Amino acid sequence: MTIQKKSLISTLNTTKKAIVASSAVETASLTPATKNLAHKNLAHKNLAHKNLAQKNLAQKNLAQKNLAQKNLAQKNLAQKNLAQKNLA
Secondary structure, three states: OHHHHHHHHHHHHHHHHHHHHHHHHHHHOOOOHHHHHHHHHHHHHHHHHHHHHHHHHHHHHHHHHHHHHHHHHHHHHHHHHOOOOHOO
């Protein structure tokens, strides 16, 4: 068998596989159960993103609260030190 014949057979086999694969996809239909599962998975994904966003916002708010408390504590300490200095 010549190289050209082998190449032609290989090409035909590849084309046949591609046609079979594409026709299988075309004939497959989405059942209501499959659609519902897709919607359910999307809803879970969206809920997960929403929960993550809320968690990140809560952490940001907590960080800001902690920073505000730290700044207030430093301000109070500075005022206390100033008062002690003025008394001395």
